[in-house]
Each structure stands twice: as C-alpha cells, then as structure tokens.
Amino acid sequence: MTGHIWRNPLYFWGVEGAEKEVPSIPHKSPQDVWDETTASKAKMLPVGRLRYYYKWPGHGGLTWPRFRYWGTRRRALNIRSVYNPKTMRLEKTIVDKRPIWWVLGLLAFMLAPLAMPASFQNTLLTAGATFSIYAAINLCWMLIIGTAGIYSLASYAVVGAAAFGTSWLSINLGLPWWTLPLVGAGVGLVFGMIIAVPAIRLDGFYYALLTIGLNELCRVYALQSKQFGSSTGGLYGADTYIPQGWDQYDQSLLAYYACFGVMLAGLALYRFIDGRRLGRILKMAPEKREAFAEATGVDFRRARIWVFVISSIGLGFIGGFYAAHYRGVSFSIFSFDTVLLGLAMLVIGGIGRAEGAVVGTAIVILLDKVLLSTGPLRLILIGLIMLGVVLFLKGGLFGIKAQFRAWRDKKKSERRSMRAEKGGEMLPEEATETKDKDLLYWRRYDKMQREFLKTVISPELIEEHRKKPLGQHSEPLERLLLYFRRAPQNDKYAIVAVEPFKAYRIVALSGQRGVAPRIVEDKIYTSTDEAYHGVFLRRVQDLLES
C-alpha cells in the first residue's frame, strides 16, 4: 500500500487544505467486480405457480348487478377484483368463502334426515337435536368468551336456571310450552345482570372462579331443594311442543328441526352482535387493553353489560326451550363436566368465531353421543383432542389456515435467509414480490458498488477524510463518498445541531414525511468537521458489515 500517492488537482490553485501529495492506495478498477461476477452466489430456483383453475375476469363493459342480504348493505359474497400483476388481467377472487360453506353445511344438516340409515335414525336425530341446542348455547357463550374476551363459565348456569325455573312454573302453574322460552329469557335477563356487574371489576382467572362458584351454587341449591326435585335427579313433566300422539320418528324429526331453528336463531344473534357495532367495540377492548379503549373514547363497560344481558337473554331463551324440549331438566346441566365439555367445544372449534362454536360442538357431540357405546373412552378421546388443540393450534380448528400460512411464511423467510446473500442479488422468489423491477437491477448494481468500495477502504483514506471532510478528495475516497451520499433516504445519516457551532449529534433520517429522524448515538461532536467524520466512520462500518 505504501508509496502510492494522489496529487490534488487543486493544489496549484492554492486551495486551502489541498495537499500536493496525499497518501493513497493502488488503483483498482471498479469494473473488476463486474468481470469477476458471472453468476449469483445463491442458486436461482425456478418460481411460478400453475393456474390449474379458472378465475373469472372483470365484468368489463357488462353491468354487474350485485345482490345484498336483504335489509343490509352486505353483498352476498365479498368479491375482490384485482389486476393480476403478471398479465394485468382483471380477476375476481372470493375473499370470504364462509357464506358458501355455511349455506352448504346448513343445507346438508337440513337434508341429513333423508340420508340417515334406518338403524341409526333415532340416535342420529336425537344427537342432531342435542347438537343444535348445544350449538345455540355455545354461540351465546362465544359472544362473551370470544367477542368480549371475558372468561365467564356461568353460561350453563344461566341455561340451567332458566330451564329449572320454567320447568317448575310449567309443572306447578301449568304454563304452556310456548311461554317457556319467553319466561326463560326473563330469567336469563335477571341472571345476566347479576353476572355482568362483577365482570366490570374482576378479570381473568378471578372472574372464571366467580362464575364457576355461581355454577356450583346453582347445582348445590337445586340438588338440595325438594322443589327442584332433589329426589328425582331433576324436574320433569314440563309441557312440551312435541305432540305426544305422533309416532316416534315424527316426534324426533320435529325435535330435530325445532332445535335446528333455535341454532339458526343463535347464529343470527351471534352475527347481529359480533358483526355490528357492539361486537366491534368489545373486540377493540379485550382484557388488558381496556385502558387504551377508554382513552380512545370507547365505553367498554356499558358494552360489556350489554353483551352479558343480551347473551344471557339468549341463554335463558334456550333454557326455556330446553325445558320444553326435554320436558324438564336434570342437575347434570349444572355439573362441572357439562361446563368443561362446553369449553372443549369452543376451544376445539376456535374461540371467537361462529363456525368454531358450531363445528366444535358437532365434533364433541358426535364423540359424546354417537360413540356412547365406547363408554368412558370417548371422554378420554375428547380430552386428548382438546389437549392437542391447545398444544398445537393457536386458534382451534378454524385457526389452522392462518396458522399454516404464518408457518409457511416463517419457513419461507428461513429458507430465503439461508439461501440469499445479505444485500446481494434478489432471488427469483423475491423478484415475484417486487412491483418495480428496476429495484432488482438496483440491488445488483448496489452490490457491485459495495463489493468494489470495500476494497478501497484503507487507513490512508480514512485519514484523508479526517483531515478534510469537505472538498476535493482522492479518486477512491471521492467514489466512496459519492456512494454514501446517494444512498436512499430512509435510515440515511444526518447531523442534528444540538447547539449550533458547539454540539452536534448523529441521527438517521426516516425518509417518510412526518416522521422525525431517529437518534443513533449519544456522542456529542464539538465541530461540524468532527461530526462529518463521525458520519463517515459509521458509513464505512455499515459498508464493511454489509
């Protein structure tokens, strides 16, 4: 390195600080890097996915009449039209396919009795009815656990209280079956208000404990109360909507569809609360984030009382229906295993979504009722499934898609970081995600520049800059500085005058209007030249590290 000098062309003009000969480095051609680099270091793998299905194009000149759910502004399907970046063809994608699945699923449930094998008919119809009732209960429960995010375990207590109350009234006062759900709703309302009040003050574990306690209180009270049939294991003999004169199959079929109707009502309620203003307020104010919600002007307390009251009315209604359906109610509704089974349904399906509540219920009911013959084994199976879901799935069965995508993204970035050279040529798969193809070339060019410039950094150059940060520099230093100065704005170094002519500090610009620069170090430089050199050293370090 020694013996190489650079002669300042401005020396003869007598420019201040222009030395006649500056120690420099041997000449290096910036073209060498280009000549040496003939291929990417990372292997270039083929990318591209075959379109194996048809995508509808845009409507173009044709008029597209869009249909809505009656009385709402919701379109039948949420369809997004985007230009395919590879062809610029306008293509339609159904963003949310759930309405289709719901329609198909509910239709299948409706038509299922037609396809049931005769030998299992009775079991299946009963199981179907039970499933519908539990699904309806779970949907109401999901409003509290999912939408409001409050761990209340008192839902079955509300159902049970309504069922016991209405059964008693029906038996003793002779209320007809059709009043039972309505009276049950009234019981639910009272209950809802009772459990809503502590929810404002307690949270998490403590609230769960309280509601378990409430559940247990109901059980013990009913168990010991003669009026509520402590001797018969429950209250039986309430009026029912099922005409007793019908034959068994017709009775089961009616029960099946009546319960199906209750589940549809549960779904409607869920949609009505979760998808509208109340649900949105609750979802932005989950536990631990109440303070933020409050600061933005959201009255989450009122919203929580409302959701308790509404869902409890729903649960009470179902309780009344339950009594009219089973002609009474047993203590088991209050038992802890009922609560746990219900919780298993929600967790398996996925908290916070209607399909989670319904499908989770279906799975557990199927295992519980249909595999009744396997005895306690089925409970172990349910336990294992729940354990598996809790261990491996973040959002239950219906969270699998998002979880899979997140996992795939993780794998993708792992693979990319293994293959790609840091700051090097873009990989073909990265290129597919880059809208402006000019950037692909910029990355290549930038890489070549850096490779070359790394070879010119030397103590001589750094010393040359230190002596004279501004002004004419030797050719290699000038190249280095020009590269630094042309960097994109985001995270580009600048200097802040803490006190003009006395104290300066290095910052990095945001490159984004409205966003202040960030401070990168605490060091105070006492002159501009020192600060310029400080910026230079940081840039050299960044270059060498890249």
Next chain:
Amino acid sequence: MAQVKLFGYADKISVKPGDTIDIHVSADGVDTADAKLVRLIHGDEHPDGPGFIEEEVACEADGPWAVRKQYTQVGSYLKVDDPTNVLALDGPITLFAFIYPGIPDAGLRQCLLARWNNDRNFGYSLGINQRGHLEFWVGQGGEVDYIQAEAPLLVKMWYFVAASYDPKTGRTEIYQEGVANRYNSLLGKVCPIEYRSHVTETFRFRPKHLAETPFLIAGSQDFHETRGAFVSETYCGKIDRPGVYGRALTRVELDEIRDGKPPKPDGLVAYWDTTAGYTDRGIGDVVIDVGPHRLNALGFNRPVRAQTGWNWNGRNDCFRLAPEEYGGVEFHYDQVVDSNWDKTRTVRLPDDLKSGCYAIRLRAGPGKGLSEEHVVFFVRPKTPKGKVALLFPTATYLAYANEHLSFDAQIIQPMTGQPPIVTEIDIEMYKNWEFGFSTYDSWADGNGVCYTSYRRPILNMRPKARMSSMGVTWAFPADLSILAWLETKRYDYDVVTDEDLHREGLAAIEPYACVLTGSHPEYTSEPMLDAMEDYVAGGGRFIYMGGNGFYWNVAFREEEPWVMEVRKLDSGMRAWQARPGEHYLATTGQKSGLWKNLGRPPQKTFGVGFIGEGFETSRPFRRMPDSYHRTVDWMFDGIEGEIIGDFGLAYGGAAGLELDRYDLTLGTPPHAKIIASSGGHSDNYMLSIEEILYPYPGLAGSQDYRLRADLVYFPTPNNGAVFSTGSIAFCQALPINGFDNNISKLLSNLVDAFTKPGLLPGSFWVNEEKQWK
C-alpha cells in the same frame, strides 16, 4: 408540560412606517408570548462573523400577547357557492366527472364530488375508497350505504366516472370507463388493461342532508371539537368538468358525456365547466358552473389550473391555444397555500421607523429554538430618502419557503457533498404537513410544488436559520449580511422588496442612485425584470450581489401578491419537471421556466448568468488583467494583491455556492469587463444543466474552465453601471474581520462611486489604445 412552540406570519411582507400589519400566531404549550418589535441587522451566527444582531425598537405592540393553538387546513379543494342548498338532493341524482387520480392507492378515503358530512354521515359523495376503488355512498346520519366499482383505479390514468341513484327503486349504478388517449395518461394502449366497470346495487335509503354541509369538489366536510368545521378526505389528482344531475342518467346518456358531448340540459343541476374562464392572461380560482343555477365553485389552497384535461391530445401545449383541452384542475391532499389563521394582533408601526428589516420577536418558555419566533417583514420609507436601495429578493424566500430537501431529496447529499445539519426547527417543520412546501419539494403524488406563499410560517425566513443541507445561511439570513455591511459602513440606505418591484415597477427603485440585490435573486417576474432593466438603462447603478439570479420566470396575482407560481421545466437546475402541456403559468399565461429559454438570459441585463453550483468549498477571486484598466482600477483603491475574498462565512471564500459567468453568446454586453474571477473549484461544482447539450466526463470544477464566478462591470446609458458579483457566497464574505476586508473595501469603492452623481470614475479613459508596453 408540553414543549413550547411558537409560529407566526404577517399578512404583508412590505410595509411603511405608520402602517398596520396583522400578525398571526399559533402557540403550543403556552397561552402568552412576549412580543417585541426588533430591527434585524445580522443573522448568521457563524463564529467568524459578528453573530446574530437585532435592535429592539419601541412599539405599541410590545409586551405580552395572548396566543393559542391555531389549525391549518391542509389539502386543496373547491367549495361550491350554494346558498339555497340546491345540491342537497335527496331524490334521483347523478354525479359525474373526468378524473386523473394521483394516488388512488394511498389507503385514504378521497372525495371527488361530495355534499358529505364526514362527522355525522349525512349526504352523498362520489370518491375513492381506502382500497383504491371508485365508490359512491349516501348517508342518513349514522347509517351509510355504498357501492363500489369493480376495477381498482390506476394511478395517473384518465377515467370518466359517474354514479346514479333512483330512490323509487333504490337502484344505484356506478360507472367507470377509461378515457386515456395516446398522450394524456401514464399508460398507453399496449397494456392489456380493462379499465371499465359498471356495477348496480339497491340502496336501502335515500340520503339525508344537513343544511350547513357545503358541496365540495375534492374533499368533504368534517368537524373537530377544538377546531370546528374543516375539510377532510381531500383528494390527490385532477378533476375535469364535473357535474350533477337531478335524475338518474342512463348508461347511454353517460356514454355520451364520456365521448365528449356536452351534458344535456334535461335535469342538469350543475355543470362546472373547468375550461371556462381562461383568458390570454391566465385563470383564477373560480370554477364556473354553466348549469341553470350558476353554482360557481371557489378554490381553496389554490387548486392548480391550466393543467391538461382528459381530452388533451398532445398537439397544443398551452391553454391559450386550446382552452377546451385544459379542463384539468389538480388537487393535492397535502397542499397548503394559506394558513388562514385568525389574526393574533394588529400592530401599528411607529411613524418614525427607519427603513429596514424588522420582525416581531415572540418568546415564551425557554425563549430559544422553537420557543422563539421572528415574524419578519420589511419596512420601506414613506418617501424614498436614502441613496442606496437594498432589494430583498422576497420571491426567492417564497421559492425556498420551508424546503424539505435534506429530509426528502435523495439527490441533495451528492449535490451538496456533505451530510445535512438539521435543527429542532427543521424537524418540527418536517413532522407537520401544516407548514406546506417549497417549490423545491413535491406533493405526495410526486408532482412538483408550483405554488408557495408567505401567509404561513416560513421557518427558513428567520434570521438565524441555516440551510440544513448545506450547513450555511441561505437567502434571507445570508442577505442580512449585506444589510449589516450597509449599517456598519453607515450608508444612507432604504430597503425594497421583490414584491414592491413587482407591483410598482421602476418607480420602486428609480429614486435611488444605487441598487444592491440580495445574494440569490433567483426568481423574477416579468415586471421585476423589466423594472431592473429600465432602471439600469435609465442611468441607475446596479450591483448584483449574488449568483444564479434572474433565473426562473415567476408570476403573482395582482390581488394576492403573497402567492407565487413557478413551473420548472425542460432545462435548468430544477427540483422537478412540469408535465407535458403544463408549462404555462396559470397566473399570467406566460411560459414559465428559465428566463434564458424565454429570450432573456440574465447576461443580457447583468453581464453574468448561471454556470454551475457546488456546496462544500468556496474559493477566492483573483484579479483579471482587465481590472488594471483605468476605467475600472479605481475599484481596487486600497486593496493589496491580486487575491480577494479568500475568507467568508460560506465555506471560507467569496466565490462559492452558485456561480455566474460572463458569456458573450448569451448577451453579456460587448463592452463588459471581467474584473476578477474565481477558480480552482472542486469537482463538487458541476455545470448547470442548461449549459450541457451532451454530458461527458469532466464537466466539473477541476476540469471545466467555465466553472467560475466572474466579477463583471459595464457602464450603461445615462451614466448608469452594472457590477455583478456572480457568486452567492460574495455577501457572506463581507462580515469577516468586522466588515474590514478586501471584499468589503471593493464594495465600498463601488457604492461610493455609484452614489456620486454625474460621471463614473474612469469614464474618460476610453480612447483607442496605442500601447508602447
């Protein structure tokens, strides 16, 4: 406690003693500020100079002022004058417009045609939604119903868009068709793109209206409890010939409007013909409604007019040739021209105020940095008294007002050859859109800023400001060094501004024996240039104290002199490039761009013109052989040696920053002499674009002889004379050594000679040369 911040502006930039001036102040974190009238003498705080100097002057307004936070409306839009609420339509309706979206994918809702109350969801609007699709929505308070077009809008493409609604059936149709031709849009016909979309849906309800909601084009009405009513959901892009029908138009009828046929009068409620009102001298802010109710729309924050419309086809390059092709009105959601703050105090200036540069100094809290504000204005004498006039280039201050170069421009570090040095004031300016932009910035959609005004706080028109990208003072604070020199040398001077020169022409400077410019009089209107030329031709003595002067052609409206328009185009050192067809000033109808390209290179009047710029070092001048001629050697009385100005507050030399050069081919008077020239500039000094036909290696300071500043002198008719310094850094050399140095001496010799009536020194040494030596 919140950080104390003070910002202010004055409604006028040039006043006379005894006048009143309105000061508008906004304050953060404080409710009183201490006000004081001060005379500004020197700005640059560089330790090699005298530092910041101000002189307190007694004034009735001195003392505590009640101040408060004031808000600025950001974004340009048109407000329709509809006093009888004709447009509060709740029956059938059709809205239509040609649009050219600037950032459809901004992720923000942008309204095109809206009688929409954004706070309470009343009314209707046609706009662009957060996903970048055309959308029409109606509200009845609380509930909103909407319909969106299928194809997303593409950036910088012309579309014809419409929405119609019939309350009888609830049927709503949204209509979107591309109307790009070979010239008017970003993409051409080679792209296989389907721009069209027609969707129908059934709305549940008809819109309900609030009486106080205005009909806005490119925005919607909003409300905030501390701020009151304001406009939000403003739009980026152009709108051409929008209209409203009181019936639901059929597809066929809309197709006719799309094809350029005039809208049928049947059911037409309003039709804003954006091409109406053009004159040979430009166009104003009123967009004319040619419909039955004459509901004209008034522009706020200066929507840009004289822009190409949807039917521009490349043949005509100016609205003066084909106004029907210039219906484009361009809006920007980050445009600010006037802060429109409430007046904080009317100040009556003392009657005996000396002419000079003044400021209302406001202080609160710590009283420095952000908590100190100087609201600057210039005071002319009631009647001109002095012999010397210092012409403050206020047009330049407007052009650079609140420039964002250090933060936004990737090119600025390679240009200036150094990392920027920003202050907390610069950062505050960058953090808030309310301060608006300079003509060196671009709006969010990438289009260059063509309007700038002083009815907003200008944070770099403060005496202590430094140009962050260059680390030196620039424009106003640098020009104070000339004022301080005049003050120190006890010259009898008055100050005049570009605004006075523009409005009064020659009369503004005619009474003075000698006129000095500021360091960078880059922006010049035709009346200003005419006045200076007439002054010189009429026997005035003119010292051009800077570099890169008289460069851009700019325009001001007579009734709104606080707003300046410039369009940067085709050549010249320019921060942006006007689009094809948009090179003419909406304010005057003149072509903008460089005076050089308009046939008036600065060399023609001032002997020198721009040649190049560089920013990390400055150089001295060295006397040229012609300076020894007896016609001019009197300038060097008392100056030793050939080198002058090897010092200065701007990089240590008198020749630096931006340089001007003598050039006979551009009209430097043939009898002009080069008195001294700089040289040895570094390679950071590059030739200016308009001098380059083909770029080749070596067009920089150490290899191109043209990169230099020339001191040029020539006599003019009627005993007049012009002396040009050709360098911005020249005036920053004056304060060195207590204003006692050879640059100061040279300037004294000149001003002394120029203020003496009669013949100039050396006038008789003009005989033909018969040399023995």
